Amino acid sequence: MHSLWWETCKIQERQTLEKDLETQVLVIGGGMAGILTAYQLQKSGKKVLVLEANRIGSGQTGNTTAKITSQHGLCYHGFLKKIGAEKARLYARGNQAAIQEYENIIKTEQISCDFEKQSSFVYGKSRADLEAEAQAAAFLGLPASLVRENLTLPFPVWGAVKFQNQAQFHPLKFLHALSEHLVIYEHSPVYKVEENTAYTKYGTVKAEQIIFTCHIPFLNFPGAYFARIHQERSYVLALEHGMKTNGMYIGSGEHGFSFRNYGPYLLLGGMGHRTGEDASLPKYQQLRNLAAKWFPKSKELCCWSAQDGITSDGIPYIGPYAKGKQNWYVAAGFQKWGMSTSMVAAMLLRDFILERENPWEAVFSPKRFSTADLSFLCKEGGHSVKGLTRQLLADFQKTGKPPVCPHLGCQLTWNPEEESWDCPCHGSRFDKHGNLLNGPAQTSLSPSCSLKK
Ligand SMILES: Cc1cc2nc3c(=O)[nH]c(=O)nc-3n(C[C@H](O)[C@H](O)[C@H](O)COP(=O)(O)OP(=O)(O)OC[C@H]3O[C@@H](n4cnc5c(N)ncnc54)[C@H](O)[C@@H]3O)c2cc1C
Ligand code: FES
Structure with a gap:
């Protein structure tokens, strides 16, 4: 893929x-x-x-999906409460400065990378959440407003928080x-x-x-x-004949969908989950079903996935x-x-x-x-214990030696759609032959592991 x-x-x-x-x-x-x-x-x-x-x-x-924006979900209302106005403003300013720096570098180095200014939107169904976020972001000096009209989405929502003058590009x-x-x-x-x-x-x-x-x-x-970091995966389809959006969109909840255009294509993203967990439901198929419902004339060009690190705060x-x-x-x-x-x-x-x-x-x-770190570490510890316990049980049942993560020994989960072994503890991944795909593990699987799915 x-x-x-x-x-x-x-x-x-x-x-x-x-x-x-x-x-x-x-x-x-x-x-x-x-x-x-x-x-x-x-x-x-x-x-x-x-x-x-x-x-x-x-x-x-x-x-x-290569959106360059300081709008990171509905983060600013939470930041105001958790880290205070001064730090929240620094976070906002840093990320706004980052957009400007991309533009400067692209101009100075004359880089052709399909960079274009776009508005970004976080859409949602909760009026209270969106209003609170729009207010917090505007208070922090961000180009934020609450919008209810002209949202290019294939389903109804209450509205969205819009940030003007953000950007998208071709990352490679x-x-x-x-x-x-x-x-x-x-x-x-x-x-x-x-x-x-x-x-x-x-x-x-x-x-x-x-x-x-x-x-x-x-x-x-x-x-x-x-x-101190766990990994979460999400999935993307590139569609021909999808829809033309008037910006870059993402849903406010944990399971919101992402939309942006690249030239004639629509990138539809979503189905996020913690790496190594929730592998039972076919993620690409679910996205394909939604694409067929929302954009019946669309045709899939390619699909892919990625994961990223999540911290406690x-x-x-x-x-x-x-x-x-x-x-x-x-x-x-x-x-x-x-x-x-x-x-x-x-x-x-x-x-x-x-x-x-x-x-x-x-x-x-x-x-x-x-204190957020403490509860995060406890939760993370819980995930590791779960992964390690599964390994002990499987060993105990003597059903053949199950694949075990070379990082710290958690039992790996088979991810049938991506044909990979994924670790629920800290997110390492291995291909179907056991070759290392993602760390923190540093080595491929031991040849003595049975890779029975
Ligand atoms: C589905 C999805 C969509 C996303 N969309 C957006 C978006 O629209 N906008 C946005 O801002 N962010 C987005 N992100 C997040 C963004 O893609 C990542 O945060 C970013 O790419 C991370 O970059 P990185 O350089 O940290 O990691 P990577 O790109 O993974 O680079 C790390 C590199 O280190 C190398 N490496 C690892 N171990 C070693 C070693 N031991 N020795 C030498 N090299 C090593 C790896 O091979 C790799 O090339 C998205 C994430 C996902 C999952
Ligand atoms: S045990 Fe840490 S990534 Fe698998």
Whole structure:
């Protein structure tokens, strides 16, 4: 399954790291966060090198829906209550600045990536929720309003919160152009980082600063990011003869649908769930049924899926990696809004490394820990215990050794639609042959695992 982005963009392959090198800044992971960070630092005069496990853009970035917006669901009303007006305003400003920065880079570098300004909408049925969000967002200085007319949706809703002057683009055309002048090694997974040195199978890189933009850090400790972030998957269909929208849409609830156009195509997204859970109902089929109902003349061009990291307070972790690791940095947990927040990360991490002040630090700091984190950790612990218990039971029943996640030993769930083994604990995934697809696991499945579905 290839996304529309991979169907319409070729990125030239880069060589594998086969020697020992030194650089000023090492970026681990060549998705949107990594490439933007590398670009910002190189532009600021730093010598930068990117190590990518597979191909650049081959992670979640090549499978996104690529809306660039500061409207992240109905987040601002909640932020006002949970983190206060000052931090909520910084979050809003950072993401608005990110949209502007995309536009500046695209103009300066003359990148052809189908970037277009669009309004974004969060639609819903609850008048109270939408009114509260529109009010909160406007109070924070965002270009927000409440709208009830001219919503291009295939079903009735009460209304929507609209943000003007947001944007959409082709993520891989952008990534490709931006990466052209960067030093990148592909097919070079980092398996160990010790102080200033990262290790791959055929070579090492020694750097003054190391940045982890690998979606979820693969080291368990320090930082324990695997326990502070869980993964959620969603599914997308690209349809011909769908509908022409007047902006980018997403539903307000957990199970809302996403709509945007790319040229003549309509991208219909939804069916989100925690990775490794709820695999019984066929997600693509459900989306196809809805497409047939809403757009009877539509024809599917391609379908794909992706997952993203969710944090306890709905805010990504961007900043210094952990206590005692002075020269390590991280950007992870993008909440399915990593186009704008990858840019926030790139600018914030650049400023950290250049020792410039940046007020956004107060919002995104990975050091933050609250009561919400505690209950999140308990809930996450519950998921892990469930995954581990299932494994013990299956072992006990001696039905053959079930596939077990090499990360921390949870039992994997077969995902029939995507033909993958998915881990409910921290979101690692493996293809039907047991090859690693997504971390935090670092290795493929052991050959002794029975891959009976
Ligand atoms: C269905 C869906 C739709 C979405 N739509 C939107 C949207 O419209 N707008 C929006 O803002 N966000 C959206 N998102 C979220 C957005 O796509 C992600 O937040 C973003 O792509 C994450 O970028 P990243 O660079 O962190 O991760 P990735 O793109 O996954 O990049 C991480 C890279 O690190 C590499 N890597 C991993 N481990 C190692 C290692 N050990 N050594 C070297 N390299 C390594 C991987 O191979 C990968 O290429 C969506 C998410 C989903 C699930
Ligand atoms: S991802 Fe942690 S146990 Fe599977």
